[in-house]
Amino acid sequence: MKTTYIRLSIATALLLGIYSCKKGEATADYEKTTSLDSAAVAVSDSVSSVATMKVKDKQFIKTADVNMEVKDVYDATISIEKSVQELGGFVTHSDLKRNVVSEDTYNTSNEEAMLVKKYQSENTMQVRVPTTRLGELLTIINDKKLFLNSRSINAEDVTSSIKYAELEGKRIKKTGENISQLKTNKDKVKLDDENMSENNQQQLANMDVTDNLKYSTVDIYIKEPKIRIAEIAITNTKSIDDKYKFDFIYSAKSAFVEGYYLIQKIIVGLITIWPLVLIGAAIVYFLRKRKSPKKEQTTTEI
Template sequence: MKTTYIQLSLSAVLLLGIYSCKKGEVAATEVSASDSTVATVTDSVSSAATMEVKDKQFIKTADVNMEVKDVYEATVSIEKTVQDLGGFVTHSNLQSSILSEDTYNTSDHEAMLIKKYHTENTMQVRVPTEKLGELLTKINDKKVFLNYRTINAEDVTSNIKYAEMEGKRIKKTGENIDQLKTNKDKVKLDNDNMAEGNLQQLATMDTTDNIKYSTIDIYIKEPKLRIAEIAVSNTRNIDNQYKFNFIYDAKNAFVEGFYLIQKIAVGLITIWPLVLILGAVLYFLRKRKLTKTEHKKVQE
């Protein structure tokens, strides 16, 4: 009798379990079909971005690297989204790296400058921590390919507790220093304790700010190269047109020749002592030669 009762009880429990499982599967199917939008949002944002734990404090950061269709358009959209969420941009470096640059002449006066370039932007933004998940979802809408996304939630609860204890210690140390007799050592101790207190307050302020605002580093680029076509002047043809002018150059050559003669004359006038000494040397050498010639004729 007892065995039969136990068997009937186990059978009832088993049937209830099967019924509950089937009911749960049906409920799950209904939720998935009727609330697909919520499921998509949940899948696109890591739980670390929206995680909240009682009696815990987290510093949340994120790093996103993705490719977008238009870097400039995505940059403007992200900056506007950050502003709308109550955040701000701390860094944005939008730049184009030129890979090649060629000029093709299309007529005697016109040419086309072809630039192949790659556009990218490195950004750092900060938003209220409770808006981190929403920002990541909106950034994700701009991607054509996601290289990687990293979300960090650092538990700083113990650090905050330690900072509070350190603040109490510094305060107690200051009270003990005040009870000392005023002298040179007391001034130094008081100054060092105040400096330590200031550093502790600064660290506490930084931690509070990092808890309140999350920092997101964003790198975006375009998957393909861009080509810019810029109309310019045909500089080569213009250079050839004005490279040589015979009449103008001949006139300048004549004038420069005249100036050269003047410079030579001025140069000779400048070295007149040398010319005079050279003339005197030549005169004495010639006179000496004539004297030797006359003496030789007399001997003959």
């Protein structure tokens, strides 16, 4: 067991050494590339070098997330959307909201009133811009800020994933050639269908990676730091309600008509239950007739 532990320690040390060498080579390549592209980096110094980073023999999928406060959310939204289009990108999501904090109505005359709304504007956006122009867009967005809450820029290295996808494509193609040499039967049809499905999924994944390499996704959240006030002229509804709230003549007339209809309903109800009334009258008649002979008999005995 001790020997196994020593072997594992040696293997770990070797792997760390290899990783350090590769990391040093990548760093050297990066420094060489950035020195050649110093002009491009200088443009985005105020934003981040990650947005314009280039490394030899490496491919990155770049994304960014910006959260900031602006003077006017609506104006900033229009400006950002216009800039994205000018850079060759497009907007995939824009959700502008005005969250009402309070809402009060103040009567200014018998006919007029003022509706006062206190609100705060915000917008959640998602845009896609050519990766080569990501730094320019972030610089434009940065110029709109009053206060930057947070900003993150990510560069995901997908070089190995792309190479693996190429190998998978060759494997799928080879599998298809092998299947085509089999005799036609149910198993061959099933294998061919599965291989085609796998090939389609691989092509779709390749298309997604290619698209994400070409266009960077930027999530933007902007809001206004202070509450705004909107004054809206409206009609004084309270005076209108008071004007038509109660009319004695009309109410008395309506009450008289409703009473008349109530009497009609009662009469109709009594007519409806006439069989019950008839049966009740017959029962009372027979009970009285039965009691009468008993009273006469009692009187005779006395």
